[in-house]
Ligand code: ADP
């Protein structure tokens with residue numbers, strides 16, 4: 001018992017000393033304890049939960065080197081930078097590193113805490129020989145879902161990791177992933193030789209992200225408004241390259257902020273350049289296709305906006321998850337229109353039969369998230385198999401409960417009109433028929449003679465557009481090739497009175513969103529001076545500012561005004577190494593203000 005207690009204290013002390021953190025987050029403690037006890041583990045933790053700490057901390061405490069297998073070189077170099085800034089002896093062994101000989105020598109001399117390699121290299125015989133030259137502390141396998149064919153990103157090289165690790169049978173393994181369903185988890189355990197009781201799953205909730213989903217009226221203007229209210233770095237996802245280019249240009253003009261595009265059609269050099277600029281920036285907006293994001297490890301992204309619907313709830317969760325990794329408040333805003341769903345449902349017809357049912361289920365789930373008058377977070381978390389509270393208090397619907405209207409009767413009228421006019425007219429024509437506003441075209445077709453002519457009163461008429469939107473989202477109405485509407489899946493059930501339709505009451509006035517509180521003190525000269533110093537130090541060290549200190553750490557400094565190195569060292573985020581490297585400079589700025 002005494003041993004355990006001692007080790008517990010020792011672990012906390014190391015957390016404090018190396019990272020300057022006061023406490024573990026979520027399941028970090030559980031994972032670290034297992035690793036320190038030498039037991040193999042699979043940790044499923046959402047983006048931003050702090051996966052890297054779960055091997056970096058043990059790597060500094062255990063004798064020997066922790067070998068980290070990571071699939072992307074860019075990701076490795078990000079990690080390397082952060083680890084080194086905390087004084088951890090880390091190196092990468094990749095084709096682009098020119099100091100490979102020095103790294104090998106340092107490893108053989110037992111001087112490395114962390115050695116990052118890609119799976120292609122890890123599976124080569126000479127790498128196995130190299131590992132035999134010095135004691136090992138741990139194998140950490142990042143993005144571990146890549147080992148499974150069930151996962152969404154299978155990589156054959158991951159299959160070679162098992163024989164490598166088996167060759168060092170007494171070295172514990174830690175597999176890490178953000179996304180793995182039950183099936184994939186079981187497979188990863190089996191493929192990497194980790195016992196079933198080694199599975200640790202963290203909750204999916206990202207409480208600091210505020211979710212909001214609104215109808216797209218004028219996308220460019222709504223986004224410009226967002227950029228005007230939210231000064232921090234952000235990502236705007238747009239569906240096509242053309243949209244990306246157009247939005248990047250219009251948002252850049254409207255906001256006067258640095259805005260750059262990112263999509264697969266750009267020259268690789270331009271892409272890399274834009275990505276590097278974004279990572280280093282404190283206020284840049286990246287307008288991008290979903291090609292952007294994988295392997296970007298920027299903790300201070302303050303918002304993620306979707307200019308159109310994402311592909312699925314999984315994609316939405318992953319993309320919005322790039323906001324607020326540092327734990328500070330962040331926003332996720334989706335703008336949607338009926339046309340997005342109409343197009344997606346049309347594309348369903350193009351995928352092969354076997355995948356259609358799955359794709360349709362995914363789209364239906366997304367439609368429920370968009371249309372819900374209830375808590376967005378609850379819908380998301382239930383989708384991932386959790387049992388969340390009814391309300392989160394930090395999404396649009398919790399903050400301002402929308403009214404709900406039973407529109408079943410009106411839906412029957414609308415669907416009847418669709419049916420009786422031959423399932424080929426658009427909403428404009430249907431509105432004229434239903435409200436009795438017959439024009440030339442209505443009379444020509446004889447639609448003023450139909451039983452549905454003029455059956456919708458003025459009050460209800462206002463609801464026809466949002467209702468049609470809701471029906472399209474859930475697939476009860478489908479778009480025809482010529483822009484008309486036809487009956488969809490459960491239209492008949494609605495017509496027969498077997499299914500009901502509730503819609504969210506459209507807002508009376510088009511209120512735009514309130515500014516979400518950014519935690520940084522606006523206009524505090526000390527805080528601004530600390531940021532300026534951080535920028536200077538970052539430029540000098542050629543790292544992004546957040547590698548020096550996070551915003552939260554600067555906020556604490558501005559609020560508490562530490563007067564000595566000791567007091568500065570007590571601030572969360574200030575580890576021993578950073579205190580030594582930057583302490584004097586930051587104290588100097590504090591003294592001057
Ligand atoms: P993941 O890889 O799971 O997405 P990271 O390892 O990149 O997450 O960590 C996300 C951010 O959270 C990093 O900026 C890290 O410094 C911070 N962080 C991790 N653990 C803690 C902790 N215990 N206390 C405070 N901040 C933490």
Ligand code: ZN
Pocket residue numbers: 374375376377378391392393394395396397398
């Ligand atoms: Zn909520």
